Amino acid sequence: MNSKIFLNTKFLILPNSNTTSIEILSELIRKFGGEIIEDLEDLDKNTVILINDSYIGDSGSLIQQDLFRRECHVNFTTLEDFVHANELQIVRVSCVSRWIKQGAFQILGEDLVSIISDTGEEHGSQTSTDNSITDIIIDENVPDSEAETEGNIELESFEDVENRNSMQYEHINEPLIESSYINLGKNDVLIKALNLLAKKYRLKGDQFRARSYTLAKASIEKCPYKIESGAQAQRELTNIGLSIAKKIDIILKTGILPGLEEVNLVERKLDYFTNCHAVGSYKAKRWELFKLSSFSDVVTRFPDDFITDWTMLFGWSYYEDWSKRISREECECHLKIVKDTLKTIDPSCHVELQGSYVRGSETCGDIDLLFYKQYCDDTKEIGIIFEKLVRLLFRKGFIQCSLMLTSKLQETFKDILRERFQKCGLKYPSGSSLFASDINKKYYLGTKLPTSVYKARDEPPLLKLKECDKYMSLSSSRKNENPCRRLDFFCCKWSEIGAARMQWTGSGEFNRWIRLLADKHGLKLSQHGLFTREGELLESYDERKIFQLLHVDYVKPELRSEGLWQQDETKGMIKK
DNA sequence: AGGCTGTACTG
DNA sequence: CAGTAC
DNA sequence: GCCT
DNA sequence: AATTG
DNA sequence: CAATT
Secondary structure (H helix, E strand, O other): OOOOOOOOEEEEEEEOOOOHHHHHHHHHHHHOEEEEEOHHHHHOOEEEEEEEEEEEEEOOOOOOOOHHHHHHHOHHHHHHHHHHOOEEEEEEEHHHHHHHHOOOOOOHHEEOEEEEOOOOOOOOOHHHHHHHHHHHHHHHHHHHOOOOOOOOHOHHHHHHHHHHHHHHHHHHOOOOOOHHHHHOOOHHHHHHHHHHHHHHHHHHHOHHHHHHHHHHHHHHHHOOOOOOOOHHHHHHOOOOOHHHHHHHHHHHHHHHOOOOOOOHHHHHHHHHHHOOOOOOHHHHHHHHHHHOOOOOHHHHHHHHHHHHHHHHHHHHHOOOOOHHHEEEHHHHHHHHHHHHHHHOOOEEEEEEEEEOOOOOOOOEOOEEEEEEEEEOOOHHHHHHHHHHHHHHHOOOOOOEEEEEOOHHHEEEEEEEHHHHHHHOOOOOOOOOOOOOOOOOOEEEEOOOOOOOOOOOOOOOOOOOHHHHHHOOOOOOOOOOOOOEEEEEEOOOOOOHHHHHHHHHHHHHHHHHHHHHHHHHHHHEOOOOOEEEEOEEOOOOOOOHHHHOOOOOOOOOOHOOOOOOOOOOOOOOOOOO
């Protein structure tokens, strides 16, 4: 194994042999019998010049020569002369690892590096020799380069590199004039494709791969110029790696990514299922596996799924309504109704809108309400208020259904539940309890405004039930009624109100970002507060203090929606 | 290799 | 504990 | 799938 | 990031 | 440095 493959060979490493990584490499070379020299005086005819790969371009020639010469610890010109005189081999340093791995010291054509100096015009023959070398390199590369690139690069590779470079600068320097408008949307195809890929993997249950595509999409969305190649994207943007770069190339060349159009058949079914509340990728996958494609199929084949997870019944019933957006105005009406009833139960309990509403969104997907009582750190107390509140609001006809129950509330909702079970041909599980806890710190509800209070604009749902599933629908289509809305109750301790507001204000992406940031500070952030690793509370009451402790300028809720917090600084998706 | 936000509820 | 949701 |  | 050749 | 985990 440890044969002295470099025996009697001297190596000169350029431009520096004293960087940490090169030192390690040097030790390896010595270990395998080679000798590292630092000085030109030690040069001999068998010496091999090793050059740091970061100074070697795609075509096998030295790039950034001026920088290279400056970094060089030996006199480059003297070296050049010696090299020419003795025809020394100049090789990229990355070969060393291959030699050692293969146990053979063999220099291939593609390893060679040409160091043509711009100054010498009398080296005409040399230049052509060098060119022929690069030609050989390319020829040898063609069979090697495998499925990836399609060998068009062989001609004019130098120009290609230069063009690419100058284009980079153009794009970076003057995106203001044209790109903002003309190029806006130029990356749409890529964005759509990445979005589809994210969705595809999310449906498959591969959350992390899906997340990667989501982040890559975000990078490209923020990219101010048009992306010309996968390699460019990988170089200049974060969260784009080899795999996505390849896909970008394919999309740019063919306009389409194979596998995105066809797979939709399966994907479509999964999507239909998972858009129902309480149906995630796991259930959807399982149902699809059994060739089910509608909820009525499921109810026939797996009735138990609806009994154990009865909230699906309401997900199904309000499938269409719950896909609709809600106006800010309507959010306020919902709040008012809740608030008015709350007053009659406990005037000292406060409720406020959270979620996308506080972030200023024009429309909201659901309505998030946060409850708290001044000086009260007993969430049990609020849990009890919740139960009363839900019961009263149900009696008033405001609450249509609850996806969380207590024993009392199961009684309250008994008729509705029974009706829903029967409607789809199931027996109401009268013996079993549909609740787990008797005091809930949160409630997921379906609520509907009386038209006398507010009438929502009649808009078609973003999602539609299949015909065969419509018999269960309670959605408002074509009726002179408001749609049913998803409304969530959350509560928090008075002492945790800052952290709680932070959590329920979101966005989800913002929460992830700032929690990761906390993690990098060795801290942990949740709706309960900012803690040390050991669990010691640092702050939970004052939202601004939490920002301070994380060394972040306060971000207004309006700026916490998807793209735009991290105000203007580094967070740009453009790499370093 | 291991992380990818952190927590609550259900069965 | 897994699955789902926020 | 990307990052460290 | 840490490890390995 | 590149490849691996």
